[in-house]
Amino acid sequence: MDYQALQLDIADGIATIWMNRPDRHNAFDETLIAELDDAFRRLDDDPHTRVIVLGGRGKSFSAGADLNWMRRAAGYTVEENLRDARALAATLRSIDRAHKPTIARIHGAALGGGTGLACVCNVAIATTEASFATTEVKFGIVPATIGPYVVRAIGERNAYRYFLTAERFDANEARRIGMVHDVCAPDDLDGRVHAIASSLLIGGPRAQFAAKQLIHSLVHRAVDEVVIEETAQCIANLRATPDAKEGIAAFLEKRPPGWLEV
Numbered sequence: 001m002d003y004q005a006l007q008l009d010i011a012d013g014i015a016t017i018w019m020n021r022p023d024r025h026n027a028f029d030e031t032l033i034a035e036l037d038d039a040f041r042r043l044d045d046d047p048h049t050r051v052i053v054l055g056g057r058g059k060s061f062s063a064g065a066d067l068n069w070m071r072r073a074a075g076y077t078v079e080e081n082l083r084d085a086r087a088l089a090a091t092l093r094s095i096d097r098a099h100k101p102t103i104a105r106i107h108g109a110a111l112g113g114g115t116g117l118a119c120v121c122n123v124a125i126a127t128t129e130a131s132f133a134t135t136e137v138k139f140g141i142v143p144a145t146i147g148p149y150v151v152r153a154i155g156e157r158n159a160y161r162y163f164l165t166a167e168r169f170d171a172n173e174a175r176r177i178g179m180v181h182d183v184c185a186p187d188d189l190d191g192r193v194h195a196i197a198s199s200l201l202i203g204g205p206r207a208q209f210a211a212k213q214l215i216h217s218l219v220h221r222a223v224d225e226v227v228i229e230e231t232a233q234c235i236a237n238l239r240a241t242p243d244a245k246e247g248i249a250a251f252l253e254k255r256p257p258g259w260l261e262v
């Protein structure tokens, strides 16, 4: 498995997928999204893997969508934008539908899509210095493809606050609202993740898959094809709007967006 933007470690039934764009805080573009999808699918089929851990190399877990890529996407056709948005929605679904238990190992920034990746994994462990936010509205877009998983984790009430304010919050607040299960000191992160993974190794793999299916069938609204397609359409339509162009350009040019001046 030769990846450009990922590294894999597999030991004792525990596979760790490392997002590996540290100079971009593991922001994801087409390549990283496609590779994540491929890695989750392969590891889900790999008989030597029982538990899949997702982490980030460098200072952050993930700074979400690569804003350079989002800026390029504003110039894409509607069809190209939809294909792109569907690819991210499909990757999130591959993680969500993995038969094997998944753990998010979160340190540093988990922003935008990074928050989505934290929520889509079955268990999330964060360090005391981790920070979270659904920052999308600051860039004139919305947390669309990650929306089903974030709302599922934190509930409608918290989603209204954080989707609309784009406030940053810390790991303790993330635990309070149900985004992460556990918070630990940075030096303890690998130990905590290993302890959870070890607990997961104890359960029967088919039973764990059945438990995941059961939970899925019990949730208020399953993340079905209709929801997936709605979220892809939603982000694809928003990317080329004036607010999205301005918000993304302002970030990349290190200046406040125009709407702050009114």
Ligand code: COA
Pocket (backbone or CB within 6 Å): 023, 024, 025, 027, 060, 063, 064, 065, 066, 067, 068, 109, 111, 112, 113, 135, 136, 139, 252
């Ligand atoms: N897309 C593209 N590039 C990004 C990025 C993103 N999502 N997040 C960070 N980067 C880049 C920065 O532009 C910067 O590039 P440069 O070295 O060419 O100037 C580099 O990563 C380092 O980021 P910087 O902001 O200088 O580091 P920091 O430690 O002060 O802050 C973050 C790190 C992640 C907290 C900050 O960059 C940030 O808030 N990023 C935006 C995250 C976000 O809201 N993502 C959701 C998008 S929908």
